[in-house]
Amino acid sequence: MSKSIPTPNTSKSSISVADEVWGAPFSAQAKRLLLLGSGELGREVALEAMRLGVEVIALDSYENAPAMQFAHRSYIANMLDGKALQELVAEVQPDLIVPEVEAIATQTLIALESAGWRVIPTAKATNLTMDREGIRRLAAEDLGLKTSPFRFAANAEEYRQAVKEIGLPCVVKPVMSSSGKGQSSVRTTDEIEAAWTYAFEAGRGEEARVIVEGFVEFETEITLLTVQSASGVHFCPPIGHVQQEGDYRESWQPCELHPETLKRCQAMAQKVTAALGGWGLFGVELFIAGAMDKPQTVYFSEVSPRPHDTGMVTMVSQSQSEFALHVRAILGLPIGEIDLIRPGASAVILAKQATDNPKFTGMAEALQLPTSQLRLFGKPKAYKNRRMGVALAVGNSTDEARERAKACAAKVDVT
Numbered sequence: 001m002s003k004s005i006p007t008p009n010t011s012k013s014s015i016s017v018a019d020e021v022w023g024a025p026f027s028a029q030a031k032r033l034l035l036l037g038s039g040e041l042g043r044e045v046a047l048e049a050m051r052l053g054v055e056v057i058a059l060d061s062y063e064n065a066p067a068m069q070f071a072h073r074s075y076i077a078n079m080l081d082g083k084a085l086q087e088l089v090a091e092v093q094p095d096l097i098v099p100e101v102e103a104i105a106t107q108t109l110i111a112l113e114s115a116g117w118r119v120i121p122t123a124k125a126t127n128l129t130m131d132r133e134g135i136r137r138l139a140a141e142d143l144g145l146k147t148s149p150f151r152f153a154a155n156a157e158e159y160r161q162a163v164k165e166i167g168l169p170c171v172v173k174p175v176m177s178s179s180g181k182g183q184s185s186v187r188t189t190d191e192i193e194a195a196w197t198y199a200f201e202a203g204r205g206e207e208a209r210v211i212v213e214g215f216v217e218f219e220t221e222i223t224l225l226t227v228q229s230a231s232g233v234h235f236c237p238p239i240g241h242v243q244q245e246g247d248y249r250e251s252w253q254p255c256e257l258h259p260e261t262l263k264r265c266q267a268m269a270q271k272v273t274a275a276l277g278g279w280g281l282f283g284v285e286l287f288i289a290g291a292m293d294k295p296q297t298v299y300f301s302e303v304s305p306r307p308h309d310t311g312m313v314t315m316v317s318q319s320q321s322e323f324a325l326h327v328r329a330i331l332g333l334p335i336g337e338i339d340l341i342r343p344g345a346s347a348v349i350l351a352k353q354a355t356d357n358p359k360f361t362g363m364a365e366a367l368q369l370p371t372s373q374l375r376l377f378g379k380p381k382a383y384k385n386r387r388m389g390v391a392l393a394v395g396n397s398t399d400e401a402r403e404r405a406k407a408c409a410a411k412v413d414v415t
Helices: 040-051 082-092 106-114 123-130 132-142 156-166 189-202 259-276 309-317 322-330 398-411
Strands: 032-036 055-060 073-076 096-099 150-153 170-174 184-186 210-214 220-229 232-235 239-244 247-253 280-289 297-304 344-350 373-376 387-394
Touching: 032 040, 032 082, 040 055, 040 309, 040 322, 082 106, 096 106, 106 123, 123 132, 123 259, 123 297, 132 150, 132 210, 132 259, 132 297, 150 156, 156 170, 156 189, 156 210, 170 189, 184 189, 189 210, 220 259, 220 309, 220 322, 232 259, 239 309, 247 309, 247 398, 259 280, 259 297, 280 322, 309 322, 309 344, 309 373, 309 387, 344 398, 387 398
Parallel strands: 032 055, 032 096, 055 073
Antiparallel strands: 150 210, 170 184, 170 210, 220 232, 220 239, 220 280, 239 247, 247 344, 280 297, 344 387, 373 387
């Protein structure tokens, strides 16, 4: 296989349109979707794509990842290996290359897109959002969005200076990581050095860097799922969520906001997703500061150019889940109505310890709770605090839905 960038057999750079023809999976005219990352979010994307007759090829770094258990075909490779990505693209000839994780050779994606392949939503979006430095500079410096104060550091000396300039308390994160790895809050001078070591060692990429962020006093933190599509921009009702150790633990929809605050959130989300380009669903994370009885201040936090973990609640709360919306958008299909069915909530199910053979107990008791549903991800291995499933519930209010979802999740043990 040549080391040069492969080119598609036919033009795959143009965005799909709703009246385009595609054949059955495995046929010459099949619409092929290559999923880069096959976790629980990728699994739901794969299922929604398969419902529309799309052939799904799943890739991940380990065997039997959740989406692989459903896909038409699957492969194992290091997604940071650009040559391996090129070879796989040349072999499977995908119409859509759909990143589901951050740890991907994004420069290879840029080269593939330039050669005529279609990357979702764009290679630029994947590259910028893979590291917190790229997206934060785009938001704050290029787009002028309000953010928390921040500094970047590549070594211990720069880091100490950044902490001095930002002040305590602050948050320290690697510029490249996921699921809260390497993130910590620094409240006293005694915690400064440990936070640097933790962030630097957990960082990914060739050049490990950290971001030091000032604290923002906010009332709530939301995810605004934003769909860029052939039919324009669409918004889901805002989702509130709780994070611990940098990773989400529960979410609920809708999260009530002042009407003017919601307009500000939508304007900010539309601005940043339009700048990233392409079609698909984006998870825009925002901080909301100030009392709800008047317009609140909105701070941009982060954006994911793909379905968001906090958006798993939409599998029970909305007429179309975030995964269905994402697939419609990337295929160029009409989005249609996005209706809130009932207030809903999600609560994660975590592994308490590492095991190569995880087993689940308590499902029957969990599903006795009113409106409860379970999604167990089928991950073949567990480590402490790894997300292994999610409990879902609806209610007459978000408070009732949250209580049900948390109670459902508490009944399930990973042993």
